Amino acid sequence: MERLAPFQSGLVVAGVLGLLVSLIVLRPLFRVRTTQRAWWVEIGAAGTALTLLLPVGVLIFEQTQHFRALQLTDVGSPAFGDPPMSEAAVRATRSALRPGESWATVTRLGPCADIDVYALYWLAFRLVPNPPDCARPDVELYLRLAPPPGAVIIDRGQDYWVVRR
Amino acid sequence: MRALAAAILTTAVPMIVGQRWISGPPVVRCSLGAVLGIVVLAIGGLLGGLAGSPVLGAGLTLVVGWVLGPRLRCEAGAQILSPGVARILLLLFGVGIALMIMSLFRPVAGWDAWFTWSIKSKGLAVAGSFDAPVFLSPNYYWTSPSYPTLLPSWQALAYIISGDLSIGWPLQFQQAWLWTAGAIALVTLCDADSRGGFLLPLAWIIAPLVVWQSMQGYADVPMVLPLILGTLVLRTRPFDVRSHVVAGVLLAGAALTKAEGLPLVAAVLLCLLAMRKPTVTSLLAPTIVLAAWLPWFVFTQRHGIASYMVSVPMVTALLLGNVPSHLSQVAWIMGSTIFSPLRWGLLVPACLITALIARRLDARLGLTTVLQLLLFLVVYDVAGSHQGGGLDHFMAKNVDRILITPLGILALSVGLGSRATSSPPVATPQV
Numbered sequence: 001m002e003r004l005a006p007f008q009s010g011l012v013v014a015g016v017l018g019l020l021v022s023l024i025v026l027r028p029l030f031r032v033r034t035t036q037r038a039w040w041v042e043i044g045a046a047g048t049a050l051t052l053l054l055p056v057g058v059l060i061f062e063q064t065q066h067f068r069a070l071q072l073t074d075v076g077s078p079a080f081g082d083p084p085m086s087e088a089a090v091r092a093t094r095s096a097l098r099p100g101e102s103w104a105t106v107t108r109l110g111p112c113a114d115i116d117v118y119a120l121y122w123l124a125f126r127l128v129p130n131p132p133d134c135a136r137p138d139v140e141l142y143l144r145l146a147p148p149p150g151a152v153i154i155d156r157g158q159d160y161w162v163v164r165r
Numbered sequence: 166m167r168a169l170a171a172a173i174l175t176t177a178v179p180m181i182v183g184q185r186w187i188s189g190p191p192v193v194r195c196s197l198g199a200v201l202g203i204v205v206l207a208i209g210g211l212l213g214g215l216a217g218s219p220v221l222g223a224g225l226t227l228v229v230g231w232v233l234g235p236r237l238r239c240e241a242g243a244q245i246l247s248p249g250v251a252r253i254l255l256l257l258f259g260v261g262i263a264l265m266i267m268s269l270f271r272p273v274a275g276w277d278a279w280f281t282w283s284i285k286s287k288g289l290a291v292a293g294s295f296d297a298p299v300f301l302s303p304n305y306y307w308t309s310p311s312y313p314t315l316l317p318s319w320q321a322l323a324y325i326i327s328g329d330l331s332i333g334w335p336l337q338f339q340q341a342w343l344w345t346a347g348a349i350a351l352v353t354l355c356d357a358d359s360r361g362g363f364l365l366p367l368a369w370i371i372a373p374l375v376v377w378q379s380m381q382g383y384a385d386v387p388m389v390l391p392l393i394l395g396t397l398v399l400r401t402r403p404f405d406v407r408s409h410v411v412a413g414v415l416l417a418g419a420a421l422t423k424a425e426g427l428p429l430v431a432a433v434l435l436c437l438l439a440m441r442k443p444t445v446t447s448l449l450a451p452t453i454v455l456a457a458w459l460p461w462f463v464f465t466q467r468h469g470i471a472s473y474m475v476s477v478p479m480v481t482a483l484l485l486g487n488v489p490s491h492l493s494q495v496a497w498i499m500g501s502t503i504f505s506p507l508r509w510g511l512l513v514p515a516c517l518i519t520a521l522i523a524r525r526l527d528a529r530l531g532l533t534t535v536l537q538l539l540l541f542l543v544v545y546d547v548a549g550s551h552q553g554g555g556l557d558h559f560m561a562k563n564v565d566r567i568l569i570t571p572l573g574i575l576a577l578s579v580g581l582g583s584r585a586t587s588s589p590p591v592a593t594p595q596v
Contacts, residue, residue, distance in 0.1 A: 025256050028249035032361070038523035042364035042580070045515030049368040050256070052511075056373045057263060060380050063274065064267045074331045075283075076274035076382075102304075118276065121307060125279045128287040128330060131298045131305065 007062055011055045018054035022047045075125055084119035085143060089160040090126050093141045096154050096162045102133035106142045119143065139164055171326035172335040175319065176342040179206040182227050185234030186411055192254060193242030193353050197394060199346035201411060203319060203339075204391050204418030205230040208457055210289075210318035211421065215460055217294045219321055239407040241398065242357045250356050253367060254349055260371075261345025264380060268337035271380070277563075278382025281309055283336060285317035290324035301468055311472045313461050315421035316384045336382065344379035347390035354394065358401045358581055365519065365580035366393075368512055369573050374565050384423045385566040392419035392426070393573050396433050399450060400530070400581070403437070406446050413453030420458050424472060425544065429570055430454055432536040436529045475547050488550040495545040498560045499538070499568070508565055509572055516579045530578030537571035 026047055032039065067076055070083060077083040097103060104111050105120050112120050112134035123141070124132045139154075140147070142161040147153060155162040176199070183202025184194040206223050213222015246254075273283045285308065288299025295314070299305050323335040348370045355363035369375065379386040395415030402408035416434070420427040434454070438447040465471075482488045503509050520526045545564075549556045 021256070025252045026249060028252065029364075032248060036523055038519040038525065039361070041515055041519045041522070042361075042368075045368040045512060045519075046364040048511050049371045049373075052373050053260060053371050053376065056376045057260070060264070060267060060377065063380075064271050067272055067274070068270055072272045074333050075272050075279045076276075118280070121280050124305070125284045125287070126331075128284060128299065129291040129297075131302055133304055 007059065010058050010062075014054040014058040015051060018051040021054065022050035025050060075122065084122050085141075085160065086157065088157045089141060089143070089162075090123065092155040092157060092160065092162045093123070093139065094127060094130075096139050096164065097127065097130045098138075100130070101138035102131050102136070103127060103139040103141065104132060104134050104137035106140050106145060106147075108145045111137075111140075137165060168327040168329065168332055168335050171323040172338040174326055175206065175323050175335070176203070176339055178227065179203045180346070182206075182230045182234065185231060186237055186239065187242075188238045188240045189242035189357075190353075192349060193357070196346045196350035196353065197241055197398075200343065200350060200391055200394055200418075201415060202227075202230065203343060203346075204315075204414055206322070207315045207319035208414075208417065208421070210322050211315055212460060214289050214293075214295050214314070214318055214321070215464055217296075219289060219293065219318060220325055223318075223322055237407050237410050239398065239402070239405065239411045241401070241408075241411075242353050246353070247356050247361055247363070250352065250363065253352055253363075257345065257348045257352065257371075260376075261341065261348065264341035264344065264376075265338055268341040268380070269334050271334055271337040273333040273336055273382045275378075275381030275383055277384075279333075280307070281312065282316050282384050283320060283333070283382060284308055285314055286320035286324055286336065287330050289314070289317055289321035290330065295464060300470075309424070309472075311465050311470045312424050313421040313426065313458070315418060316387050333382075337380065340379055340382060340387065343387055343390060344376070347386075347394065350394055351390075351397070354397045354401070355577070355580060358397065362580040365512070365516055365576040366573070368515065369576035372509070372512055374508065375569055378566055378569065383566060385569050388419050388422035388426050388429075389570045389573055391415040391422075392429060392433065392570060393577065395419065395430075395450075396437070396530070396533075396574065396577065397581075399433070399437050400527070400577075403441065404444075404446065406449065409446050409449040410453065413450035414457075416450060417454045417457035420454050421461060425540070425567070427454075427458060428540050429537055432533050432540065433574075436533040436536065440529060440532075475544055479547050479550070483547055483550050490546055491549050491556055492542065492546050494556055495542055495549055495560070498557065498564060499542065499545075502564045502568060503572070509568060512572060512576065516575050520579045520582070525579060525582045527578040527582035530574055530582070534571050534575040534578060537574060541567050541571070 026043060029043055070077060093103060105123060107113055120132060140163045142163060144159045147161050147163045151163045153161050154164050179202030180195060180199035184198030186201055187194045187198045205226055209223035209226025210219040213219040216222060273279045285299055288297045300310050320336045323339060324330055327335055351366050351370050352363045355366045375386060395412040398408050399412035416430045420430045434451050483490060503513050545560060549559060
């Protein structure tokens with residue numbers, strides 16, 4: 001719920017508008033002549049769902065804006081959170097890889113052991129068709145960890161080093 | 166331009182083919198036809214992927230679908246809509262357009278969407294075959310390689326046509342398109358089957374969790390839409406051969422979309438067909454489902470790809486008492502999700518109250534709901550028993566999503582059961 005807090009006012013406005021839309025859309029059904037009490041329960045359920053449709057639309061819009069702000073075109077990030085690594089790190093690793101070569105991430109926890117549990121998988125999605133190989137990678141991406149002395153560094157950024165083995 | 170072509174060719178073209186299978190008003194032909202056409206296209210992509218060319222497979226299947234459509238055309242929908250339905254359809258169309266526009270600016274959104282599904286689309290698009298590292302290499306064990314690949318087969322076509330693996334919006338567009346077509350088809354078919362009985366199915370299809378998930382890229386909504394529509398077609402015309410064929414194709418789509426698809430479809434078929442007087446026609450849909458499902462199953466067996474969520478040793482260990490059962494804990498988590506006001510608690514009480522005070526329930530669909538819920542209970546117990554102490558966390562990640570299908574069937578069972586056993590509301594119909 002705390003993730004929704006920044007959008008609270010927008011969601012309330014959307015809810016009120018959603019209620020209005022719901023009333024307009026369901027109005028012909030109010031005039032249906034029926035003695036069935038269940039009919040009103042069904043209208044209530046549909047009306048509530050219709051009312052909530054607009055706030056959900058607002059949330060999807062906000063999520064889309066979030067992706068756009070992070071310039072993510074390929075893959076999303078956790079709900080309104082940051083991706084596990086910078087786009088620069090992804091680009092550097094991608095350009096270091098030749099067809100058929102494998103790669104691995106290295107963090108302070110070790111090879112393929114992620115600071116963020118999904119970092120390896122996230123990168124694997126970005127780097128298809130080059131497969132991850134934690135045992136014998138051709139290229140290693142050191143994340144927030146400097147490579148050992150003597151490593152062949154082929155690219156580096158603020159918090160990453162791309163190393164060829 | 167190629168990305169745009171990818172989005173349109175994988176959505177509009179199958180709709181044009183699919184609508185030839187359906188007879189009825191244009192709104193039904195286009196919506197139900199769109200979902201049917203997508204299933205046909207994706208099955209073609211899957212078979213093509215097994216044979217080494219998804220595009221060729223999809224193209225050939227569309228041609229076959231185009232030719233067979235008029236011969237297998239099934240009657241669906243009514244020419245006259247109930248009061249209010251036209252407005253609701255207009256609203257659904259508007260919401261769908263809004264989702265499609267937003268999809269143009271979205272990557273593959275949710276974790277599981279790329280982690281499990283879209284990575285396979287990329288793998289298939291690059292290799293042109295399922296004999297690729299993404300499906301067979303142990304380095305990709307975490308993608309659940311045993312899962313059926315109908316959704317990746319459909320999405321791979323978009324990647325292939327766009328020629329760019331770094332743009333995910335055509336895949337998001339596909340999902341928005343599918344939800345829109347499915348929602349419109351559901352309301353019109355429910356209205357045709359049982360006048361006024363569309364309200365609870367409407368409340369389900371526009372429930373916050375369903376709309377949200379449809380835009381996250383997960384496979385749950387793509388699975389449930391053909392499943393619900395196939396169930397509807399099968400229930401509406403239980404003795405019509407052509408309806409059984411169309412329902413069979415739709416249910417095959419559901420069975421091939423997720424790992425739990427086949428057992429969920431089996432529950433539908435068991436309740437709708439096995440509980441009737443047996444006829445040759447009633448074998449059609451199950452035969453189509455099995456025939457479509459078999460090639461992927463053979464592929465997984467040939468390559469020794471097994472499910473790591475539920476396996477024979479796991480079930481045996483549970484039955485022998487070697488691992489503790491968490492049945493009551495699983496039931497509690499599922500129950501609290503179903504009745505939580507912030508999750509499913511708006512739909513389920515409405516269904517139960519309606520069923521109770523109006524004494525309206527389609528018994529076969531009601532039983533299907535119970536079977537499907539029991540299935541998930543057992544699956545979570547088996548899988549959860551091997552998760553160690555993190556059952557709450559394990560279930561929290563997906564319990565909302567897995568309930569989409571049984572609760573959709575519940576909405577149908579009350580919504581459609583409604584007018585079957587009691588007099589319908591009197592209303593002035595509108596065209």
